[in-house]
Every structure is written in C-alpha cells, then in structure tokens.
Amino acid sequence: MSTVLDTTRTQAFAEQALGIVNGGFLSLMLSVGHRTGLLDTLATLEPATSDRIAAAAGLNERYVREWLGAMVTGRIIEYDPATRTYWLPREHAASLTRAAGPDNLAELAQIVAMLGQVEGAIVDVFRKGGGVDYRAFERFHALMAESSHTTLEATLLTRTLPLVPGLVDRLDAGVDVLDMGCGEGVAIRMMAQRFPRSRFVGVDIAAEAIATARAEAEAANLTNAQFLAQDAATFSTPAAFDFITAFDAIHDQAAPRRVLRAIHEALRPDGVFLMVDIAASSRLEGNLDNPLAPFLFTVSTMHCMTVSLAQGGEGLGACWGEEKARELLAESGFTVVDVSRVDGDPLNAYYVCRP
Ligand SMILES: C[S@@+](CC[C@H](N)C(=O)[O-])C[C@H]1O[C@@H](n2cnc3c(N)ncnc32)[C@H](O)[C@@H]1O
Numbered sequence: 001m002s003t004v005l006d007t008t009r010t011q012a013f014a015e016q017a018l019g020i021v022n023g024g025f026l027s028l029m030l031s032v033g034h035r036t037g038l039l040d041t042l043a044t045l046e047p048a049t050s051d052r053i054a055a056a057a058g059l060n061e062r063y064v065r066e067w068l069g070a071m072v073t074g075r076i077i078e079y080d081p082a083t084r085t086y087w088l089p090r091e092h093a094a095s096l097t098r099a100a101g102p103d104n105l106a107e108l109a110q111i112v113a114m115l116g117q118v119e120g121a122i123v124d125v126f127r128k129g130g131g132v133d134y135r136a137f138e139r140f141h142a143l144m145a146e147s148s149h150t151t152l153e154a155t156l157l158t159r160t161l162p163l164v165p166g167l168v169d170r171l172d173a174g175v176d177v178l179d180m181g182c183g184e185g186v187a188i189r190m191m192a193q194r195f196p197r198s199r200f201v202g203v204d205i206a207a208e209a210i211a212t213a214r215a216e217a218e219a220a221n222l223t224n225a226q227f228l229a230q231d232a233a234t235f236s237t238p239a240a241f242d243f244i245t246a247f248d249a250i251h252d253q254a255a256p257r258r259v260l261r262a263i264h265e266a267l268r269p270d271g272v273f274l275m276v277d278i279a280a281s282s283r284l285e286g287n288l289d290n291p292l293a294p295f296l297f298t299v300s301t302m303h304c305m306t307v308s309l310a311q312g313g314e315g316l317g318a319c320w321g322e323e324k325a326r327e328l329l330a331e332s333g334f335t336v337v338d339v340s341r342v343d344g345d346p347l348n349a350y351y352v353c354r355p
Contacts, residue, residue, distance in 0.1 A: 022074065024112065025070070026070065026071075027112040027113075028109070028112060028113055028116075029067060029070045029074070030076075030096065030105070030106040030109035031106065031109040031110040031112060031113045032067060033067065033071070033096070033106060034096075034098075034104075034107055034109065034110060035110065036057060036059055038053070038057050038059065038064065038067065039088065039093070039096045039097050039106055040098050040099070041053065041056050041057040042086070042087065042088040042093075043088055043090075043097045043099065044056075047080060047085035047086065047087040048085055048086060048087070049085055049086075050064050050065040050068055050084070050086065053068070053086060068086050071086075072086065076088075076092060076096070077092075101150055101153070102150055102154045102155075102344045102345065102346075107146065107147055107150060108147070108295070110139075110143055110146075111143065111299060114137060114139055114140065114143060115298070115299070115302040117136075117137070117138060118132050118136050118137060118302060118303075121136055122301070122302050122306065125306060125309070129309075130309060130310060131305075131307060131308065131309030131310030131311070131313075131315070132302075132306045132310055133307065133310045133311075134307050137303065140303075141183055141184055141206060141208065141209040141212065142184075144184070145183055145184035145186050145209075145212075148183065148186045148247065148248075149186045151344065151345050151347075152187055152247075153190070154345075155342050155343070155344045155345050156187060156190050156191070157190065157191075157194055159342050159344065160274070160276075160342055160350065161191075163274070163338065163342070163350055163352055164243075164274065164352055167243065167272065170243070171191070171194075171198050171243070172195060172197065172198075173197060174195075174197035174198050174199075175198050175199075175242035175243060176198070176199050176201075176240060176243075177191060177198055177199065177200045177241060177242065177243045177245070178200075178202075178203065178240075178241045178244045178245070178263075178266060179200070179201070179203070179245045179246070179247070180203050180235070180244060180245070180249055180259065180263060181203070181204055181205075181232060181246055181247070181248075181249020181250070181253075182202030182203060182209075182210075182247075183206070183209050183213070183247075183249075184209050184212045184213050184216065185202045185209075185210075185212070185213030185214075185216060185217060185225070185227055187202075187245060187247055188200045188201075188202040188213070188217070188225050188227070189213075189216060189217060189220060189222065189225065192217070192222045192224050193220065193222065196224060198224065199224050200224055200226070201225075201226055201227070201228065202225070202227040203227075203228045203232055203235060204227070204228075204229065204230075205230065205231050205232065206229070207229045210227045210228070210229040213227040214227050232249075232253065232259040232262060232263075233253070233254070233258040233259050234262075235259075235262045235263075235266065236262065236265065236266075237266050238266065239265075239266070239267070239268050239269070240266055240268070241266050241267055241268065242267075242268055242270070242272070243271060243272050243273075243274070244263050244266060244271065244272075244273045244274070245274045245275075245276070246259075246273075246274075246275050246276065246277070247276045248276060248278070248347075250275060250316075250325075250328075251277055251278060251304055251316045251317065251318055251320050252304040252307055252308050252318070253308060253313065253314070253316075254308050254311035254312065254313025255313060255314065256314055256316055256328060257314075257328055257331065257332065260331075261333070263332075264332050264333045264334060264355055269355060271354075271355060272353070272354060273351075273352075273353040273354075273355070274350065274352055274353070275325070275329070275350075275353060276349075276350055276351075277320075277349060277351070278296060278319060278320075278347060278348060279322070279341060279347065279349035280318070280319035280320070280322070281321045282321030282322065282323035282324040282325075283321070287321075292346060292347065293319070296318050296319055296347075297317075297318070299318055300318035300319060301317075304317060304318040305317040305318070322339060322349060325349075325351065329351065329353055333355060334353040334354065334355060335353065335354045335355075336351055336352070336353050337352045337353065337354055338350075338351075338352040339351050339352075340352075
C-alpha cells in the first residue's frame, strides 16, 4: 500500500462515495415510488404537472412534488421548467415499473428500507455478537413473496422445471412435492395450480407466513397443497417425496447441514432436489465482477447471516458460494448433476441434485 496520497484518486473516490450515498437516498425514494404506485402511474402518463400526477396516482400533491424533486435531480425523471411537467423516460421505466417484471429494480429498492429498520440492532450485534431475529424484520415475508412472485412467474414453469429432464411429465402424471422454507407459498401455489394430479407440501418455520400461504391456497381452491409450520432441521419424513425444492432457503438456515440431510432423507431414491440459492463464489475475490455483489453482501450482513446467527446457527451468509454449496450437498449425500442459471433470475444458481 502506497504512503503517498494520490489527490486525483482521493477526489475520484470522494465523487464515488457521494454517488453511493445519493444512491442510498434515491433507493428509498424508488421504494416509495414503487409502493405508492407513482412509478407505474408515471409510465402511463404523457408529460404532466405534479397536480396531474398526484391526481392520477390518488396521492397528496405536496409529497408527490417533493418526491419528484429527488427523482429529477437524481436524473431518474425528466422535467421541463417551462411547462412544469415531469415524465419518466420509457428507457427508465424498463427498470422501474411492475410491467418490467423481474427487471424492476424499484421492487428490490424496498429492501433498503426494510434493512434500515434493523440498523440499530445490527450495530449492537457488531459489538456483542449474536444476531437479529427474523421477527425484527417487518414486511420481510410480504416483500419476499412479492419478489419471488415476480421472478417465479417469469421462470418457474417455463424455464426452471424443465431443467430436470422428465420432471414436467412426472408432475403431470402425479407425484409428491415438498418446498422447504416455502415462505408464503408462492412456488407451491404456482405448481399446484399447473399440476393438479401432484400433491404439494410447503414447510416453513414462520407461522405467519404459513398462515398466509394457507389462506391464499384456500382462496385459489387448491386442494392439492398443504402447508406446515415446522423447523426444517427437525423434518423427518423418510422417502416421501419425488421432488423437493428450496428457493433461497438454505443459506440463511441456522443448521443448513441438518436441513440438507433431512431433505436427503425425505427424497425417494429416484427423486430430485432442486436447490435454488444465491449465485456467488465462496472466494470473496470471485465476486468482484458480480454487479449484484454489494447488494448481496449487504443483505447478508443485515438479514441472511444475522437471522441464522440469532438462532446460534452457522451464519453461512448469502454469498456462501458454489464451492461451499457443493461441499455441503456432497456431505449430505447428494450428487450435484447440474448447476445452471435461469434467464429472468439474476440472483440465483440452480442446483439439480440426486440422492
Ligand atoms: C429467504 S426466505 C425464502 C422464502 C421462499 N422460499 C421464497 O423464495 O420466497 C427463507 C425462508 O426460510 C424460512 N426458514 C428459515 N429457517 C427455517 C427453518 N429452520 N425451518 C423452516 N423454514 C425456515 C424463513 O422463514 C423464510 O420463509
């Protein structure tokens, strides 16, 4: 490390740091824009005044105008001072609206606000160790379900299930399926609807998420889906399932090895385990070119790792990476047949495993 201060580098980094801080604030504004529907409304309007935008979105004009100030100076929304009109360029809408599906980064921005709520508790555990419990994260299950729905709608039936040769035919014929760490049950609902002859079980430790999963399955008249509020580490139903999935539900487990062993035990001999988990390298330097890495390490520090440590768990972290994942899968008795990526899901790697 050089001891001479490079003033050009100092200046360049100061600008980078300012961009980072401004980006953090703008993330909060994007989150508000997503939750209030402002970004979606703007995408449907011609250049419009703040009065017109507020009326179209059914919101308070004074707040909308201040929010527009952040959006215009942040170069997200354009403004014509002569007519006092604002518009969202179509090229920007392609990354910021519900119509953009899995490309909607405003949906992701909500996580910044969620993590902000636990910052005090996180600072505390930096000092004294331990973790912050799942229950501290207001809106976690709702946010997770929203983002899973967006991704799964674009990927699950058309791109993900076909990763396993013959699986769609087996699901059509009727098999037993388990989704471990199912949250509010989005994946189960989609599969149970599409494959009425198969039987689906969702397991999650969070009673409130399971209650929502049950209510939504009932509302959709799904008689082939059931949900259990249970700790995955103590799940013991030997050779009962033909297909088991875990969507982003292994890396934040307290006891991931026990959960993988429980999944292995629950599979029938010709069964398949599809583990969908964060695409990362177990070596820090292997993540430098991943544009999502700062996001992933932040979410891990303030959620995935800490919820595991809060239970005295292993605290693998979101970026446990492919090398470590393969190690744990092998240790639990799995053969990893394939690891691939799915278009429409930039976050995850898809591990197809046989017992
Ligand atoms: C990141 S979320 C993923 C949820 C869902 N699979 C999805 O993709 O939307 C991880 C889920 O694992 C659940 N979970 C954590 N520890 C668990 C355990 N020991 N047993 C069962 N579920 C657990 C959490 O409650 C949470 O719903």
